[in-house]
Amino acid sequence: MRCHVSRSGYRGDENLKKLMSGNAALGEAAVLSGCSCYFGYPITPQNELTEYMAKRMNELGRVFIQSESEIAAINMVLGASVAGARAMTSSSSPGMSLKQEGISYLAADELPAVIVDMVRGGPGMGNISPAQSDYLQATRGGGHGDYKTIVLAPGSVQELTKVVPLAFDLADRYRNPVVILGDGMLGQMMEPVDFDNVQPPKEYPKDYILTGAKGRPSRMIRSLLFDTKEEEEHNWKLVRKYQRMEQNEVRYETFLTDDAEMIVIAYGIGARIAKGAIKRLRQENLKVGMVRPITAWPFPAAVLQEFARTVHEFFVFEMSAGQLIEDVKLALNGRGHIHFYGRPGGIIPTPVELYRIIGRHYYMASRREQS
Amino acid sequence: MTKVYTRPGTIKEAHFHYCPGCGHGIINRLLMEVIEEMGLREKAICVAPAGCGMLVYNYFDIDTLESAHGRGAAVATGIKRVRPDNLVFSYQGDGDLAAIGTAEGFHAANRGESITVIFVNNGVYGMTGGQMAPTTLTDQVTTTTPDGRNPIIAGYPVRICEVFSMLDGTTYLERVTVNKPAAVAKTKKAIKKAFQCQLDGKGFSLVEILSPCPTNWKMGPIESCRWIDDVMTKQFPLGVVKDIK
Ligand SMILES: Cc1ncc(C[n+]2csc(CCOP(=O)(O)OP(=O)(O)O)c2C)c(N)n1
Numbered sequence: 001m002r003c004h005v006s007r008s009g010y011r012g013d014e015n016l017k018k019l020m021s022g023n024a025a026l027g028e029a030a031v032l033s034g035c036s037c038y039f040g041y042p043i044t045p046q047n048e049l050t051e052y053m054a055k056r057m058n059e060l061g062r063v064f065i066q067s068e069s070e071i072a073a074i075n076m077v078l079g080a081s082v083a084g085a086r087a088m089t090s091s092s093s094p095g096m097s098l099k100q101e102g103i104s105y106l107a108a109d110e111l112p113a114v115i116v117d118m119v120r121g122g123p124g125m126g127n128i129s130p131a132q133s134d135y136l137q138a139t140r141g142g143g144h145g146d147y148k149t150i151v152l153a154p155g156s157v158q159e160l161t162k163v164v165p166l167a168f169d170l171a172d173r174y175r176n177p178v179v180i181l182g183d184g185m186l187g188q189m190m191e192p193v194d195f196d197n198v199q200p201p202k203e204y205p206k207d208y209i210l211t212g213a214k215g216r217p218s219r220m221i222r223s224l225l226f227d228t229k230e231e232e233e234h235n236w237k238l239v240r241k242y243q244r245m246e247q248n249e250v251r252y253e254t255f256l257t258d259d260a261e262m263i264v265i266a267y268g269i270g271a272r273i274a275k276g277a278i279k280r281l282r283q284e285n286l287k288v289g290m291v292r293p294i295t296a297w298p299f300p301a302a303v304l305q306e307f308a309r310t311v312h313e314f315f316v317f318e319m320s321a322g323q324l325i326e327d328v329k330l331a332l333n334g335r336g337h338i339h340f341y342g343r344p345g346g347i348i349p350t351p352v353e354l355y356r357i358i359g360r361h362y363y364m365a366s367r368r369e370q371s
Numbered sequence: 372m373t374k375v376y377t378r379p380g381t382i383k384e385a386h387f388h389y390c391p392g393c394g395h396g397i398i399n400r401l402l403m404e405v406i407e408e409m410g411l412r413e414k415a416i417c418v419a420p421a422g423c424g425m426l427v428y429n430y431f432d433i434d435t436l437e438s439a440h441g442r443g444a445a446v447a448t449g450i451k452r453v454r455p456d457n458l459v460f461s462y463q464g465d466g467d468l469a470a471i472g473t474a475e476g477f478h479a480a481n482r483g484e485s486i487t488v489i490f491v492n493n494g495v496y497g498m499t500g501g502q503m504a505p506t507t508l509t510d511q512v513t514t515t516t517p518d519g520r521n522p523i524i525a526g527y528p529v530r531i532c533e534v535f536s537m538l539d540g541t542t543y544l545e546r547v548t549v550n551k552p553a554a555v556a557k558t559k560k561a562i563k564k565a566f567q568c569q570l571d572g573k574g575f576s577l578v579e580i581l582s583p584c585p586t587n588w589k590m591g592p593i594e595s596c597r598w599i600d601d602v603m604t605k606q607f608p609l610g611v612v613k614d615i616k
Contacts, residue, residue, distance in 0.1 A: 063452045068478035075442040079449020210434040214413035220428035222437035
């Protein structure tokens with residue numbers, strides 16, 4: 001593979017892979033997906049994305065604002081979305097907490113938006129090193145009220161180029177905020193990447209946006225519904241939309257599951273670490289495979305249920321202290337044994353460490369089977 | 372008989388929900404009169420607040436969005452950057468703009484966003500039942516300052532026009548009121564001027580309107596109008612605070 005280090009960012013004119021950080025690649029993928037407005041507030045480990053957008057959006061005559069806070073950024077996104085633009089913001093954990101109010105309003109108002117969370121260690125100020133401890137915040141809505149966001153969890157810089165246009169497409173298709181859940185490692189690491197397949201998603205008819213009531217009745221967008229019956233009907237309408245997402249938008253990848261006797265469930269960078277561990281385990285003929293959710297919500301529950309018909313051992317690995325495991329437990333609903341290894345924000349687990357732990361659990365499980 | 376007044380075509384056929392003597396109804400009507408007279412119905416986009424003004428979309432026959440409490444200026448920023456040719460204004464109370472949304476208002480003003488803020492200063496939190504607002508006067512009794520606002524505990528009334536006038540991004544700031552016919556006419560002129568300022572691409576404009584809230588001030592409507600002249604304008608002097616040509 002030929003690589004080319006680009007300081008100035010991707011230009012798309014050479015038939016080469018570029019060596020880019022996840023943050024910059026995400027920015028370029030957003031630009032190529034037709035993102036016309038970006039609003040952000042600096043926070044490590046996603047600053048390269050904000051900086052990339054500052055440069056590129058300016059070059060292209062698109063909208064970039066460094067906002068006064070994450071609260072302002074998400075509300076600018078809301079305003080841009082109301083006006084019909086393809087809008088994005090990005091942040092990391094502490095900033096994501098501030099965005100939750102706005103995300104709740106986006107969901108209630110049924111407005112598309114893409115929100116990137118390059119997760120770092122928490123709670124509180126935590127640490128700038130990678131973690132996956134915003135999983136529950138992202139997959140349960142995160143703010144107040146009965147709502148969901150689609151959560152895409154890519155595991156490599158190249159995969160970001162697939163996930164970003166998809167995020168914009170899903171946001172428009174469902175008129176709903178979509179979260180890209182990365183982490184500090186995905187944002188910071190540099191990998192070869194090409195943008196050959198990044199196309200702007202199709203345009204959906206936007207008969208709800210505010211443009212000034214020219215030649216049509218005036219429109220209003222609101223989430224306050226004083227009438228209790230109207231409020232409940234609106235909420236049921238949202239629920240039905242989330243059900244459609246659950247039916248149609250589950251995405252996942254399997255790795256060496258055909259003959260697997262133990263299935264690891266991990267996502268994002270966690271899955272990357274797990275892949276390294278599984279490759280080592282396979283060298284010792286331990287039959288371990290993996291299911292990697294690409295959509296953390298909707299969660300690939302049906303797939304795990306299907307595996308549970310033949311596989312008894314499941315191993316959850318996450319860079320958090322027990323969040324992903326909740327979805328696995330809900331999916332398996334009492335079937336199979338669930339093994340667990342999670343580390344909260346702090347030190348990043350290594351493939352070798354995970355290989356040893358999975359191996360130990362695998363042997364314990366096979367001894368239990370024999371006895 | 373000649374008709375001397377009629378409902379502007381930009382107001383929907385609905386009954387205002389405002390309490391008797393409240394200033395919001397007058398301000399709503401003025402805004403829609405101005406929009407009709409300036410021919411802006413097809414250009415205007417309003418960002419409504421959380422507060423007594425939140426239901427303006429039931430009355431305004433223009434494109435309207437209800438924002439989260441205090442976020443109006445940030446939302447209006449997003450809209451205006453996408454649609455620079457529209458007239459974008461936020462409608463905000465004193466709690467909305469001067470407490471929870473101070474950062475959003477301040478920075479939109481400082482960026483010189485080409486938006487207009489219609490700032491309704493009634494000195495209390497009307498919608499939630501008359502609690503202290505940042506603009507509540509010293510010694511004024513509210514449900515959360517039962518012994519009167521004590522600056523040592525609760526700080527001082529905030530003068531938004533004067534604070535914003537220090538920001539280079541602001542172009543036109545005026546404080547007006549709606550407590551008598553002449554003042555209402557002046558308010559209408561100020562709104563017109565603020566909108567024109569935006570249409571001319573000059574930058575951020577804001578009209579602060581001292582507005583009676585008899586219900587929460589525990590006064591009659593006429594007494595409330597008098598109180599604005601006698602007491603409120605001492606803390607919040609009327610007039611143009613900034614007007615950059
Ligand atoms: C985040 C949030 N906090 C609190 C509220 C409750 N709330 C609604 S309106 C309001 C204050 C309204 O006062 P003001 O802005 O002065 O407007 P007025 O009602 O007096 O016109 C509050 C605190 C809310 N809707 N959202």
